[in-house]
Amino acid sequence: MVELLGPGGSLEMVERVFQAGANSVYVGVKGWSRRSSKYELDDDTIRRAAEIAHDYDGMLRAAINAMPRSGEISMFEEKLDFLHSAEVDAIILNDIGLMRIVRDRYPDMKIVASIGCNIINYQEAKLYRDAGARMIVADCKLSLEEIAEIKNKAGVGVEVLIHANTDFTYLGKCWMSSYKALRYEELDGKSYYVGSPNRGGVCFRPCLMKWGLHGGGTNTGCYAKDFNLPNDMFLMLEEIPPMLDVVDCLKIQGREYSVGLIYEIVRFYRDFIDECMAGTVEMSVWKQKLDEIARRRDAERIRRTLELMKAQKERINV
């Protein structure tokens, strides 16, 4: 049975996502995940989130996937000790060296190699497996055929994002936002990199600015203007039925969206997957429902993008 994983941008969202039928929820560890701290949870709240998860017979994953500084590895280990004591079921990591530390310190802790690892071939998946990962998140640009080959050859679980976005670049391999407007700050001995998604800051989404294509050297001139660099949101539907026999986990991203919208998305996919499993799915009906959800999602995303673009001028986290 495929696991349905939803976001937990707040304690309220954690509870509602389980009520909507998710098998598991992921939350960001404050100061340590690939999102703004506004949508991350502090230690006490994570402990409570784990209790809620277990009350629903579900699992809680904690994302600790921002790249720390080498000098912060002991802080990472302290955070790891806390997550283990809070009975978090799995942790999401980006740095392969830290995976090895977790594997050696807590062999019972399930490690998920984050989307930021940008795993795009089976040899890479083998190395992450060797370092301790039991599940890897497939890059959004991979086909189902590629995903199946990675899973079979590497012998690891595979998670696929069904609500997320495909960036201009591979996720985890983009430094455009930090090149444009990185700001470094330190709070309580921990470093924060505003504008660097790899290091836990917000991405200012420079790909969604208005761009022009200009020549140089002898071919000066403007060849195109007012275009975005490709960055598209997607909500999968028809792709899901053939995945159900291949992948281990379907993930819905969206810690930054409203609780109400995330509840609707998780409920939609729970019902859709159950109907697929029962073999009674009528695709046109589901497409219509999904179009309505996509409209609401797009409206929230536009507001968030404008907020981030404004924030980059002041180089602040929002």
Add this chain to the structure above:
Amino acid sequence: MKVDRLKVEGIEVTHEVDPELVTNVPTLESMSECSLKHYDAVYLGMPYCWEYEGNLISNHDDLGAAVEMLRAMKKKVYVSTFAAPRNKDLKHVFSLIDKAVELEVDAVESTNYGVIRHITKEYPDVRVHTGGLTNIYTSATAELLYSMGVERVMPAYELPIEDIRKIKDVGLEVEVVVHGKIPLGISHDCFLKSFADKTGKDCPYICKEEFWFRSDDLVLKPFGSATLSGKDVCMYEHIEKLDFVDAMRIEAISERIGYRDVVGEIYRRRINEGYSTEDFGRLKEMAKNGICNGFYFNKAGQDYIGKVGKAEETKGVL
């Protein structure tokens, strides 16, 4: 520049060792004895696109000829590999590695953990270097790679100098970019190709022309499936701060022969004779969109901090 400690017949002696000055060339046509004479070692091949015309990673006969040329010039020979291989690409990458081994090159460079795993397992005697897209942020990851047999790493471009030093403390060699356009992202596809109708140029010729993506306060250089910084990272003024590294790279993969020649000559002089106002001025002149420090000082990658420690206005971005 760097003090190294060696044991000679049981007695510890110190001696000064200059860092290796390295660059990269994409094709046989871009190799000229004149432009490479300033360098100790050269990386062969353009890692961002298989189709790039004349790419040494795609054309094994040309690669053999290039290796011979470098040997005749008494340079160390390193071979780059495709930066973002999917499952289907692996056989081509492995075939290139077989060829590099047959040619007895001095090292093979990879930025993909799967390829690194393959080389260290199949060819334990081959020297492995990792490139800047490998995402080496922590000493924990550097230790993992060291334990696998990797001998040299290029830390993540986002790291400040103090964190690069922590990677060096692990015990492996460290290489950094001291000048040139650094990659800010890599994708599965070439976005520039989608403008073929507008520019009148298509693959594989479009990359040989000079094009820029320009927005309000940002310039990027598309190059194959990579996006490079529009500004030239320049550490000319600050090179002493990097005196602990083993190799300094002039990143010139997207540049014309003249750039590699002049910049190499200037940095060779900088290493041997010290700072020259005239040389620094020449570097600024050659940077069509201005210079920046990258991330060495925990600032936005496109900022430039001059020797006096103040942010400086460099050439306008538009």
